Amino acid sequence: MDMTDCAACPLRQCDLFTPFSDDELDFMAHFKSGELTVTKGTTILMEGSNSGQLFTILKGMAIRYKLLEDGSRQVINFAMPGDFLGLQAGVMGEMQHSVEAASDMTLCVFRREALWDVFRSHPSRAFDLTWISAVEEHFLGETIATLGQRxxxxxxxxxxxxxxxxxxxxxxxxxxxxxxxxxxxxxxxxxxxxxxxxxxxxxxxxxxxxxxxxxxxxxxxxxxxxxxxxxxxxxxxxxxxxx
Amino acid sequence: MDMTDCAACPLRQCDLFTPFSDDELDFMAHFKSGELTVTKGTTILMEGSNSGQLFTILKGMAIRYKLLEDGSRQVINFAMPGDFLGLQAGVMGEMQHSVEAASDMTLCVFRREALWDVFRSHPSRAFDLTWISAVEEHFLGETIATLGQRxxxxxxxxxxxxxxxxxxxxxxxxxxxxxxxxxxxxxxxxxxxxxxxxxxxxxxxxxxxxxxxxxxxxxxxxxxxxxxxxxxxxxxxxxxxxx
DNA sequence: CGCATTATTGAAATACTTCAAATACGGTGG
DNA sequence: CCACCGTATTTGAAGTATTTCAATAATGCG
Incomplete structure (x- = not known):
């Protein structure tokens, strides 16, 4: 299979992200179940659905959005390389927004069941998951402030x-x-x-x-x-x- | 000390929340380090600070808000009994918003270091923490949709x-x-x-x-x-x- | 009781929306 | 390579929801 090796993942180089230990690297490679390529316009996750998969964006960008009762659309935010998709469905059992590819994309795919393994066997990575969730919260809060005050x-x-x-x-x-x-x-x-x-x-x-x-x-x-x-x-x- | 016993916590009765197992109950009682009573107007957590404590609201309500560069204030949301405060600082190391008591309040206090124990020794509770974070995200997304479209x-x-x-x-x-x-x-x-x-x-x-x-x-x-x-x-x- | 804070109301100003129509762009097939 | 068509961008003008300004009334606290 023509799959990027986690060790060679170009995102690891960015100093936006905390470095990986060798242990973590091993685990990620195990956690990863494949790679997905989608074209612009593809719906990756759908509000209300319960996808069996989680993703990290390797290449390309996506739009997270909600459709409202009256037909209008709110874009929650734009997702970029390094962003993690599907955690909501992973823990809550259902996506609260949809995600659509805004360009051709490559995604790293994880099996949802693996999420349990993370919490059971890799507490520091589980902590990181919560961290990621908290970072997300932070940005949503900033967005709220922008929409409300500017x-x-x-x-x-x-x-x-x-x-x-x-x-x-x-x-x-x-x-x-x-x-x-x-x-x-x-x-x-x-x-x-x-x-x-x-x-x-x-x-x-x-x-x-x-x-x-x-x-x-x-x-x-x-x-x-x-x-x-x-x-x-x-x-x-x-x-x-x-x- | 005049402290509510977790077993007797009235919030457990609400069917808004998933039930506790006996194990979980034991752990929570251990995790809990005390109780805090504050009066209306007290700042419980401060943006930019790194509180050593986490809280669950037992009684009363609070306001989560951000102050903007230009002096205006955005209220992120209102916090109610059962809400968890301080997780951001717990994982990211710094609060991204402030929390102020809108009424007299009683809070359940947890030591921040205990957060590590949760991830190391109680994976299912760690999972719940991430769940709580995801629920929070969900509501913030709904708020964004409200501010943006209504x-x-x-x-x-x-x-x-x-x-x-x-x-x-x-x-x-x-x-x-x-x-x-x-x-x-x-x-x-x-x-x-x-x-x-x-x-x-x-x-x-x-x-x-x-x-x-x-x-x-x-x-x-x-x-x-x-x-x-x-x-x-x-x-x-x-x-x-x-x- | 008196003072500070909060709520209420009217009127003028404005940022933003909606409507409508023209232009530019990108991809497809001939 | 060009003509065509659907999609996206651009521009003008009229309408409106919301803001700002300003002043009064009510509320609650010491």
Whole structure:
């Protein structure tokens, strides 16, 4: 099988993540049951379903979202390489949101039953799982603060700043640009803004030579301006575990 | 010491929570290091701090919030009896939000080091911790959807519905009313609305004889109307673990 | 009783939405 | 390689929910 060896996993190199011990590495290789390749548009996990699998994103990006009763869609966040998918169904028995591939993707697949083994036999990795969950909570809290307290320009700047920082941290793009394969509609649904307003706000950032997002690529011309407009604080992201 | 025995803990009776096995009960009693009583207004946990303690709320309610760079405040959510506080600092090493008592409270206190014991020696309880974290994530996702997609009346109705359901589930209040010791400003900061608009929206719910929130008590006159206005679906809350 | 905090109400200002239509883009088949 | 079609982006203009400003009334605490 043409499967990336965990030992050779490029994500391990990113200093966004805490390093693996040899033991942990062994276990991950055992935990891993395969690799999945999906094309843009594929639904990876479905709200209400109880997938038998858990994933870590190796390549590509995805959209986590909820559909509301009235047909509108809320994008919860954007998932990137290194992100873990399916933990909710793993512990609660049911996904609370759907996940759709925004680009072609490669995913590391774990059997759900293996989750029990983690808790029974690898307490430090179980701890890491909870850690990952706590990190997720932290970002959701920040999102709530953004939707609740910031205006359109601040929201868009916040989102672009965070995406840029995260993508750079996993080694994507160049010094001032990163791939960003979403539609403006996705961004609008993430920020609770209308498509039209999102578009006009992006136009303003472009016109002010702060950032340009076009054809799937985000170019940041003035990072500090973008960051301060989005009210994102300067200090670097804390390390977190990778599964 | 005048401390509630875990075996006698009234929260265990609520069918919102999964039942305890005798083993689990034993462990919890061991895990518990004391009880804390605080008065309204006390800051229990502080953003950026690394508290040595974890808590389960036994009595009273609290506000989880973040202060933003520009001075505004976002209330992340309201914490009620049965909620677990401090897990973020426990695993990530630092709180990402503050927690302040909205009424006089009684808290069950756990030593932070005990968290390690849980993962090392009690895998099923460790699993529950992750479960609790996943439940938290679920609610934050729902909050994001509310702030992003719903208008003022829907937001207020959503919040009152959830609070009412949750408080009833932990045995508080009567059939149609529950204690709700927050200020309108707290609700406004939670929903991303101005105080004035929140007030006018509450006035409308009152005038329409749907719900009245006054002097720390929420009376729900037409639950189904409130629920449907807030676009909350009918199915009952899934059980979750209690720590 | 008096003071500080919280709730209430009216009116003006505005950020954002909705509607509508034009333009650009990307992929497909001829 | 070009023509075509569906999807995504862009722009203008009118409408509206919500904010902000400002002032009064009620509540609760020492």
């Amino acid at each position: 205006d359109g320009l601040q929201r868009v700047s916040w989102a672009l700043t965070r995406l840029f920082m995260r993508l750079r941290a996993v080694g994507l793009g160049t010094r001032k640009s990163v791939p960003l394969p979403f539609r403006q509609q996705d961004m609008a649904d993430a920020l609770g803004l209308s498509l039209v307003h999102t578009n006009k706000t992006l136009a303003e950032l472009r016109q002010q030579k702060i950032a340009t997002w076009s054809k799937g690529v985000l170019e940041v011309h003035d990072f500090d301006k973008l960051r301060s407009t989005g009210l994102v604080d300067e200090n670097r992201e804390a390390k977190r575990p990778l599964l | 208008d003022g009346l829907q937001r207020v109705s959503w919040a009152l519905t959830r609070l009412f359901m949750r408080l009833r589930a932990v045995g508080l209040g009567t059939r149609k009313s529950v204690p709700l010791p927050f200020r309108q400003q707290d609700m406004a900061d939670a929903l991303g609305l101005s105080l004035v608009h929140t007030n006018k929206t509450l006035a409308e719910l009152r005038q329409q004889k749907i719900a009245t929130w006054s002097k720390g008590v929420l009376e729900v006159h037409d639950f189904d109307k409130l629920r449907s206005t807030g676009l909350v679906d009918e199915n009952r809350e899934a059980k979750r673990p209690l720590l």
